[in-house]
Amino acid sequence: MSKKNFFLFFLLIVVSLVLMTYQSKKGHFSSGNHLNNLLNKTSWAVKSFTDALENPFRKIALRDADNQRLRKEIEALRLEREKTQEVMLENKRLREFLQLRENQENYVATARIISRGMSHWANTLVIDKGTKDGVLKDMSVITPKGLAGKIISSAGSYSTMLSLTDINFSAAVRFQESRTEGIISGTGNRKCILKYIPYNEEVKPGDIIITSGLDSFFPAGIPVGSVSSVDSKGSGGYFQYIEVIPFQDDSKIEEVVIVK
Template sequence: MDQPPPFFKRGPAPVALLSFYLALSLALLIVDARFQALEVLRQGLAMFTHPVQRLAHFPAQFLDNAGGYFATVARLQDENARLQRARLENVATLLRSRHVEAENAHLRKLLGVKERQQVSGQVAQILYSARDPYARRVVIDKGQQDKVIAGQPVIDDAGIVGQVTRVFPFLAEVTLITDKEQAVPVQVVRTGLRSVVFGLGNGQLELRFLPTNADVQNGDLLVTSGLDGIFPPGFPVAKVVHIESDTAYSFARIFCIPLAGVEHFSEVMVLDPRPVVALPEELANEVAGSRAKAAANSGQTKKKRPKKD
């Protein structure tokens, strides 16, 4: 009579299995240490286990990197903002050094010359560009609440950026010097020649109304002359990059590039307006008389045309 099969089939004893695996492990260790026989197998296993290990370490590594990243970003942003503001607050003095060096020899010969007025201003941030694609204008975060008025010059750490043209309660619009409607009186540092630079609307400037034989060379530095009463004298504006001299024309075409980061920087400095210089009484009366005479002559020349029958 057959016996029923057991419910559980017993295998080798646990002690025997433990001894077998220990002996196999020791044998593999000895063979690998003596002959490096398992190096290929180890590399193959590592190829499959490496992604699993990376995935297991990813949460902890992500949290560690995220904490370090945000701490570093916050520290760098604070440091960058502090350095930017410190640089822009001192830019008014730094930018005039080149022009002052060029004038030292001449100013030493003049006794009793009035010193240049110290300029000051406030740092503003560029929010966005104007909506008009054909205009070179930007909007800053300073307005009437910050006592910003139209006409104030705007600079960065490299030179003249533009001029405030429209002011709102909390914002202001700045027209860049590369705009077609913007003109800045300048002076060539090397020769002292005075002229006016105009924006071309394409990121470049043009030095106009100079004869073809004018002493202007590629690389010449142009600074504000201050003759317009708006931009303080001695601030870098542009550098000459190309000259077209044709004897068939009365004036040369002189192209320049702005020194300031008119299309790059996010922070600028709005300079305080220059004080109005009062004219002597005699000169003021002469100017008023000239204006009245010009207005009278203009009114006389505007005559109505007779209607045709």
């Protein structure tokens, strides 16, 4: 290894550490929205292109099935049934979204998920609506099942939402029955943690959590999830350890509604 290369390597480490130390004291540098925008547009173009490629192949597959009459008929009937089921499911989903839109006074936009966020560590999703559609940072993201997350950045035609299960997510919530307030936080995996519930509160698995609206970010009354397990034996700290499973599984989201 030459001295020059070693010096460059050393310089890289020093510059990176200085950059990060500076930002940890003075705050983050502005993010590259333009780069993200370019990447999102490319993602959209790739998705359209692959869809356009897949459709003719589906048709070819159907034509091949024509050669074997009996099989073709069974196949065609099966395909038809699946399509109808798909349409029925889509119809049901859209009806739910319509209902949700009518029920939400602070409705902003309905959006589709187009990809996962760039960071491997964060549970973020990219949606196809941005500032042009009125979507702004800190707006709430919901589905007919319940709270899905919040908008953390927004550019022209795209926005990034932070999922409910991300470790950096938190929201003010309350129990639907007892009305006890707490804070729900993501853990980075499928479950969330409900914090600040004292030991004298009776909590049992299955109890439903809704948003309280007290954090002035999320509208009150949005279903969040149900309690899956409770450690109320006082194994440590002043509060109960409560795990919550969100109603909306973020790996199954296709469409979302953004509300103020």
